[in-house]
Amino acid sequence: MAEINMDELLENLAQCRRCGICRNAVYEDLGFNGVCPVWRNSSGFETSFMRGRIQVAQALLDGRLEKTAENMESIYTCMLCGNCTEICPAEFDPAKTLEQVREVLAEAPNDARDDVVERILAHLNPYEDDNSIRRNWVEEVGFDVPTKASIIYYTGCTAGMRLPTIAISTAKILKAAAQDFGVLEEEPCCGSVMIRTGKVESAKENAERIKIAFDQAGAERIVVSCPGCLNTLKTDFPERFGIELPEVIHIVEFAAEIIRNGDLDFRGLGEKRKVTYHDPCHLGRELGIYEAPREILRAIPGIELVEMETKRAAALCCGSGGGVRSYDPDLAKRIGADRIRQALETGADVLATACPFCVNNLEEGARQEGSSIGVADIVDLLADSL
Numbered sequence: 583m584a585e586i587n588m589d590e591l592l593e594n595l596a597q598c599r600r601c602g603i604c605r606n607a608v609y610e611d612l613g614f615n616g617v618c619p620v621w622r623n624s625s626g627f628e629t630s631f632m633r634g635r636i637q638v639a640q641a642l643l644d645g646r647l648e649k650t651a652e653n654m655e656s657i658y659t660c661m662l663c664g665n666c667t668e669i670c671p672a673e674f675d676p677a678k679t680l681e682q683v684r685e686v687l688a689e690a691p692n693d694a695r696d697d698v699v700e701r702i703l704a705h706l707n708p709y710e711d712d713n714s715i716r717r718n719w720v721e722e723v724g725f726d727v728p729t730k731a732s733i734i735y736y737t738g739c740t741a742g743m744r745l746p747t748i749a750i751s752t753a754k755i756l757k758a759a760a761q762d763f764g765v766l767e768e769e770p771c772c773g774s775v776m777i778r779t780g781k782v783e784s785a786k787e788n789a790e791r792i793k794i795a796f797d798q799a800g801a802e803r804i805v806v807s808c809p810g811c812l813n814t815l816k817t818d819f820p821e822r823f824g825i826e827l828p829e830v831i832h833i834v835e836f837a838a839e840i841i842r843n844g845d846l847d848f849r850g851l852g853e854k855r856k857v858t859y860h861d862p863c864h865l866g867r868e869l870g871i872y873e874a875p876r877e878i879l880r881a882i883p884g885i886e887l888v889e890m891e892t893k894r895a896a897a898l899c900c901g902s903g904g905g906v907r908s909y910d911p912d913l914a915k916r917i918g919a920d921r922i923r924q925a926l927e928t929g930a931d932v933l934a935t936a937c938p939f940c941v942n943n944l945e946e947g948a949r950q951e952g953s954s955i956g957v958a959d960i961v962d963l964l965a966d967s968l
Contacts, residue, residue, distance in 0.1 A: 583786055584822050586682050594674040595640050595683075604632040604666035604676065613896035617665050623901075623916040629656035632666045632676045639683045642690075649690040657684060658692055658909045661917075662778055663899035664867040681904075684780030694908040695779040703784060706770040706791070707739045708908075716742030716769055719749045725757060731764030734801040736815070738808035739771050740938035748807055748938050751965035752833050756805070758968050759845040763805070766795050774810040777818055779905040789823050796827060804830045807961070809864035809871075809937045810903070816869075832865060833961055834936045838874040841881050850883035851967050857885050858930035859960075860921060860944065861897040862937035875936045875960050882967045888928040898924065900935070902943035918947025925955060932956040934963060 606616050616622055621631040628634035638656045641647040664677045698708045706713040720727045741748040756763050770792050773785035806812050812832045819825040857879055865871045872894050879887045892898050901917025925933040933955055944957045
């Protein structure tokens, strides 16, 4: 497993110029109008954005601050969304650096994180005691889905256990394009939340389980619904754990590919809809996938795509990433509501995204905002149009 170079980590933390543009800089030509969603939706103290977090991290690492739950708060109330990284003039990646700080301080108190890790290791998911229910949605698709195939659809915890319509829609799209696929009989969590919150040793244990499961299923290509799963399986597994998997792609990449090949026949949604798109952080800033979801939306008859003020690399986070949804649910919901307000400014009927975790938190944000705007995963819109 890749070890953190402490000298390099401390050097990266020292790169911060204390300029503060990671807080609320406005660069119209770059699309940035406000940068840190936590700062926008919390106390506004120095420790609520990256400049202050870095100073706290330095003090924790050199012993000037005790590693108490209170002192660790600013380390864990960050989604690691990478918006600050996009605009930072210094020669380091603030979000990745803070993620490494969490790993070094993995034994510092964080009850929410520890509860999630314990659940994943015990039950293979962060939600339920019975992991087998994540495959219940298969019974609703109306056709057989084997447990072994060259194309494996890796459902993910949130689509499988909280938003099964996303899994059902994905299966319908694959079936409509005449793609034979399977779903693992026993699917472990990818471990993304463990990595983002610093519990990398535990994540490695889980990664080895996943590698065995894919090998036994005969996977040659892996399709995922969740960008967090995508980034973990595609990037973290080889870079952190030396685990190489077959090709891993997101369903929007797969769907855009089969649309370009003419493998889908559209019937339309039956009514015109104005749709705006939210770029998930892992899919966009982390992996640079911006065009595929927009290509899908433009291909669906009856959809008019309208963009929010902050989009693509400048898009504000939904509020749930980096372990924040479990660590501070109220903060996550406030940030989700902030994103909903941006969507409403476009006049859209539907806020679409390509991430079950984003859908979950944006729906909470809409409820908090008292808004009737629809929140949907792109695959649900695409499946409804077939």
